[in-house]
Amino acid sequence: MEIKRLTDQDFDANIELAEYAFLYKLSAEQKEERRTRFADEPVWGVFENGELCAKLALLPLEVYIHGQQIKMGGIAGVSTWPEKRRQGMVSRLLRRALEEMKEQGQLLSYLHPFSVAFYRKYGWELFTENKNISIPVDKLPARKNVPGRVVREVRDIDVLKSIYDRAVVRYNGAMARSGSWWKNRIMNDISYTAVYYNEAGEAEAYVLYEIENRLWITEEIFWLNETARQGLWDFIINHDSKLKEVQLKLPVDDPMPLLLSNPMVKQEIEPYFMGRIVDAAEFIKAYPFAQIGSSSRFALRIEDRDAPWNEGTWIWTVSPEGEGKLEAVKQNDESNSEGIEQLGDQEISVPIGILTSMLLGYRRPSDLQRFGLLNTSEVLAEQLDALIPTRTPYLPDYF
Template sequence: MLIRRLAAEERLTTSFPLQAYAFEASPPTRDRVEAFHRYLPYNKGNRTLVVEEGGETQATASAVPMRQNLRGAVLPMAGVAGVATHPLARRQGYVRALLRQLLDEMRDSGHPVSALYPFRASFYERFGYVGLPRARTARFSPADLAPLLRIELPGTVRWERIGVGYARYRSFTERCLRERHGFAIFPDFRDVGLRDRDDRWLITATVDGSVLGALTYRIDDHGGELVGDDLLVADPYARALLLQFLARHVDQVERISLQVPADELPELWLTDLAVHVEARVARPSSAAPMARLLSVDALAGLPAGPGRVRMELVGDRWLGGTHLLDGTTGRLELTSGGPAPEVTLTAAGLSALAYGVLDPVEVHIRGLGEVGPEAAAELRRLFPRALPYLFADF
């Protein structure tokens, strides 16, 4: 078995066909095969590995060099994508070998965190990943937004094609990256595909001279649905401005759907808003994202409460050893001395605490660590619960 990194053009005949078979309608049409060439430039900075045996490609996996906010710190992130195996080579350990090599290389190149959308969550949990909240879909009638049309709001809305407004949109997602826990964005070489496809409308809300809200969307047909992507807002006025714009489509579409983060509450946007909010997780078509730490150093300097615990990390290729976590200064410090309650954690257990998605007792219940009552209290102070919002779908 040989694992090697692909040169850019090799993707056309190796990784792209395997990924298309795994994730798209199959067999691909001639137009779809030709589309591989158009898609190639948006993969130029990815790290793509393949397993070869007997001169044949058996499996492939890629890492997209992204950035993610972890409790206020923006860190280089390895976005794992395109994990696919030849149908005659499945369940033979090729993906495990690929992931070990891929994460080794990404960690060594300075990526202390990683995220992905799993084909099976339990498989990736064994690789130290833990589940993150899935974005919700909110569906409602534009007629129910009518009260917003009678309100004078501060700020303005701009409407344009995404190809024209892309720079403004990208700048706002950079702001979200700095301000929002869990938020992740693509590198420039990948993200410009949104601009180049130019298949979305863009609305942006500006309040006091700053863009504080953005939404990309398309309309499927007259009398049909206005299909929005992620509703990105940093201010309630910005949200109201975007919804007010959508209200003006009452005589054009029957319904509106938007993607919203888990901490957004559409049922409280307006009185008498009839809204259906759903987070659907299914295998293999609709997975919730997962993330993990690849280096304990990612924790250094994060905001923390006044807790103190000694943790032993076990069962992982990338995280191990004993570390004393101290948050008494308001920032997490990794030290070596002094008394503290002790805890044993897997990589998934520590990742769950760092991302804020599980309580220490839930870590214990899930079999991701051994956590006693005293240590649990300290861990709650060190890692307060938080709702990460990954945003990027890769």
């Protein structure tokens, strides 16, 4: 058994496995389009006697963490031939992917799970949810007739990207999209677009959407201010004669129900993507902690069997300026051992997945401690609450 990155010679085998695993068939044109991206979206595979048995894509991406961009490895297309399943091939691939991400400086990894329980075993944990809202046409809000105008079918990526880049930093964990990502992943299959322009002609909001069977389906919506948001809503409401319902996919903190005169509409919270810290020491170093005016120091025990460079005990410090640092505690190191003894009542023990979920803002430390997912005292959990900035996780993308 051999694990290696696929080359151009493996492209057809890669497509054949993907088509079988995910039950689709690509046209010749679609295959060629994917071939052009093959070198930029690395695929790793398990080979046995020269045959591709299992594979995953490892996408080099970047995401916003409290407004700062860091590198992220996106895992996609995990698949195995049925006769090769349950032989540990995916386990080996995931561990090899973690090694590769560490080498590439990708401090985080995301994936969309077929099974949350399966990927939890390897350190990934839920970090974001979507709020799905369905509004019958008779419960749509009233028009506000705000100034400005909405233009349909704006497909200029620079215009859409300029709005997205400014709006998305309000959230934690969202992707910093490249122009090629917009072209190949976002706009590739969108039926309709609309952009709101203010009175000065500046683009301040957009919506990507479908209309099927009298349903308005919002694929993505972003705005920079309340006037821009209402401008888009006036546009949506103008479709009322041809709709029976408007469907939205929004961040969990979106206030839409408060803005409806009759908020008795269907709302669903949907767990979405999972994430995991790849390199704890480097992630803590890059993470912008809150500046609370004093330094903090903890003994941190991380459980991470699949990334052994994270596993073990660390001295975790955060400066008054919000700069974090992890120092590994080595066995038989007397200086560090003394430091750990001094931190006897300052100890935190946590699996890597829960640490990820906490630092990305999915759940607050006090909540995790109360539910038994963060092994520490109530006092220390409250200290972590103060150190970790509050920002809603949201990921509008899929891969």
